[in-house]
Amino acid sequence: MKETIRVAAxxxxxxxxxxxxxxQVEDGPIDYxxxxxxxxxxxxxxxxxxxxxxxxxxxxxxxxxxxxILPACVERNIRITANAGxxxxxxxxxxxxxxxxxxxxxxxxxxxxxTGDDIMSRLDEFLAGGMELxxxxxxxxxxxxxxxxxxxxxxxxxxPMVEALRQNAQIVITGRxxxxxxxxxxxxxxxxxxxxxxxxxxxxxxxxHIIECGAQASGGNCQYDWxxxxxxxxxxxxIAEASSDGTFVITKHIGSGGRVxxxxxxxxxxxxxxxxxxYITPDCVADFTTIQLEEAGENRVRVFGVRGRPAxxxxxxxxSYSAGFKAVGTLVYAWxxxxxxxxxxxxxxxxxxxxxxxxxxxxxxxxVGANATHGPLAGPPSADAPEVQLxxxxxxxxxxxxxxxxxxIAPLILTGPPAVTGFAGGRPKVEEIVAYWPALIPKEVIxxxxxxxxx
Amino acid sequence: MKVQLVKLxxxxxxxxxxxANVGVIALREDIYPILVREVTSERVKNHFKGICKGDVExxxxxxxxxxxxxxxxSLGGGGxxxxxxxxxxxxxSTALLRMExxxxxxxxxxxxxx
Numbered sequence: 001m002k003e004t005i006r007v008a009a010x011x012x013x014x015x016x017x018x019x020x021x022x023x024q025v026e027d028g029p030i031d032y033x034x035x036x037x038x039x040x041x042x043x044x045x046x047x048x049x050x051x052x053x054x055x056x057x058x059x060x061x062x063x064x065x066x067x068x069i070l071p072a073c074v075e076r077n078i079r080i081t082a083n084a085g086x087x088x089x090x091x092x093x094x095x096x097x098x099x100x101x102x103x104x105x106x107x108x109x110x111x112x113x114x115t116g117d118d119i120m121s122r123l124d125e126f127l128a129g130g131m132e133l134x135x136x137x138x139x140x141x142x143x144x145x146x147x148x149x150x151x152x153x154x155x156x157x158x159x160p161m162v163e164a165l166r167q168n169a170q171i172v173i174t175g176r177x178x179x180x181x182x183x184x185x186x187x188x189x190x191x192x193x194x195x196x197x198x199x200x201x202x203x204x205x206x207x208x209h210i211i212e213c214g215a216q217a218s219g220g221n222c223q224y225d226w227x228x229x230x231x232x233x234x235x236x237x238x239i240a241e242a243s244s245d246g247t248f249v250i251t252k253h254i255g256s257g258g259r260v261x262x263x264x265x266x267x268x269x270x271x272x273x274x275x276x277x278x279y280i281t282p283d284c285v286a287d288f289t290t291i292q293l294e295e296a297g298e299n300r301v302r303v304f305g306v307r308g309r310p311a312x313x314x315x316x317x318x319x320s321y322s323a324g325f326k327a328v329g330t331l332v333y334a335w336x337x338x339x340x341x342x343x344x345x346x347x348x349x350x351x352x353x354x355x356x357x358x359x360x361x362x363x364x365x366x367x368v369g370a371n372a373t374h375g376p377l378a379g380p381p382s383a384d385a386p387e388v389q390l391x392x393x394x395x396x397x398x399x400x401x402x403x404x405x406x407x408x409i410a411p412l413i414l415t416g417p418p419a420v421t422g423f424a425g426g427r428p429k430v431e432e433i434v435a436y437w438p439a440l441i442p443k444e445v446i447x448x449x450x451x452x453x454x455x
Numbered sequence: 456m457k458v459q460l461v462k463l464x465x466x467x468x469x470x471x472x473x474x475a476n477v478g479v480i481a482l483r484e485d486i487y488p489i490l491v492r493e494v495t496s497e498r499v500k501n502h503f504k505g506i507c508k509g510d511v512e513x514x515x516x517x518x519x520x521x522x523x524x525x526x527x528x529s530l531g532g533g534g535x536x537x538x539x540x541x542x543x544x545x546x547x548s549t550a551l552l553r554m555e556x557x558x559x560x561x562x563x564x565x566x567x568x569x
Contacts, residue, residue, distance in 0.1 A: 223548065224482075267465065267467040272470065272476060276523055372541070374549070377506070393538030435535055
């Protein structure tokens with residue numbers, strides 16, 4: 001057994017810096033590369049893609065990435081955990097297998113698949129059986145949106161990935177798996193942690209939480225001393241260097257930019273935090289109030305003392321459903337009296353929408369440069385402001401109303417207050433809203449499946 | 456005397472549905488008790504008047520010198536439903552750091568703030 005295992009984060013979300021995982025592989029020693037591709041609504045986008053093309057429905061970028069990094073990963077035995085499979089894990093794995101064969105690794109690389117997260121086809125069976133799948137946000141039962149559901153996936157934890165690693169998979173591809181499981185699974189596998197060692201499972205989960213948003217732990221979006229964080233153009237993504245006792249060090253490759261220190265790690269720890277006493281995953285309940293941090297050298301933060309409790313008997317389900325339409329239009333008003341002009345334009349626009357008898361659930365006006373981020377806390381804008389952007393959004397179930405709204409923005413240039421510009425992009429686009437419905441489901445009705453493909 | 460929180464703390468914020476979370480972290484360990492004393496749920500709720508329409512919950516993390524706030528009903532429905540520029544609550548962090556809190560002259564002196 002190795003004394004320490006280095007798990008490197010390569011993507012904080014689908015669309016993060018394309019070369020970050022390449023740098024993680026090439027610029028220093030690592031044992032595992034973890035790649036998180038799935039935000040809450042990503043599954044529904046993938047579901048739509050799969051409906052149009054049976055071969056689609058996964059993170060397409062993953063395949064060319066594997067082409068770039070696989071030779072180095074094979075040479076240095078770097079293993080990969082990725083939830084790139086989306087709603088088509090098999091399709092993703094087949095594409096990766098083609099790449100591996102192409103590169104001459106036939107018979108040398110095994111690919112692990114984790115499925116069983118997709119419960120779309122079982123929803124009616126669950127509902128008929130008396131399960132309500134109430135929204136964790138609103139408490140409403142799922143039946144109220146049943147006819148508008150687009151995807152339904154359980155967040156699986158680390159254990160199916162551990163099984164794939166035990167069967168010698170070099171690349172483990174999952175569908176909807178937790179971000180934290182992608183980091184925890186390699187540690188369980190390497191150190192032989194037991195399924196009831198809640199403190200260690202919680203420590204591995206917290207390591208995952210710290211690195212799962214990529215550079216947000218290593219200098220990105222860091223408020224503490226942001227002006228002086230060095231070489232952000234070349235920012236190094238974080239690496240968790242874990243020991244078998246459940247302690248770990250957060251670091252990054254030597255020579256990369258950014259900064260890992262106690263404040264940068266603290267900022268990431270509190271990101272998207274709920275009740276810190278119970279950070280619930282499928283694998284354990286981690287207690288963030290037990291985490292201890294200390295500086296352990298340049299760009300190294302040691303994390304220790306983590307305690308946790310037994311996992312709950314539920315999985316979280318991520319359900320997406322169609323929830324109407326929206327559009328956002330913007331115009332920019334210039335000095336003098338930029339804010340007053342933008343306000344006047346908003347008044348004119350709303351009066352026109354009213355006269356047209358359009359139906360919306362919500363109309364929201366923001367003045368970018370005045371109140372779009374901090375609202376009334378920003379105080380009144382200066383009368384001398386060089387410019388203010390009017391930003392009006394509408395949302396509703398009637399597509400025609402939203403469509404008509406998009407035709408009422410540009411005319412304001414010739415029919416409203418003066419010194420206005422910023423309409424180069426054409427009419428705003430009408431967007432279908434796919435909303436997120438989190439629910440809980442008993443673990444006993446879900447069966448994760450693990451399969452390992454030869455190349 | 457009054458000081459703006461930005462002189463004593465840093466912060467990061469994010470979202471869970473229609474709830475914004477703001478983690479406020481003391482710039483120095485010995486500042487944390489002042490945060491506990493001054494930055495109460497009631498004051499945060501009042502600070503975000505017109506923005507936060509639901510309850511404010513506060514959790515203490517003495518181990519990190521941090522407080523975590525949950526601001527319910529703050530993101531215009533949250534996620535893809537929201538029409539807000541900041542639908543994910545990413546800038547609630549510095550919005551909270553605008554808050555003014557009361558410290559003693561001795562504390563101001565100790566932390567070199569004015």
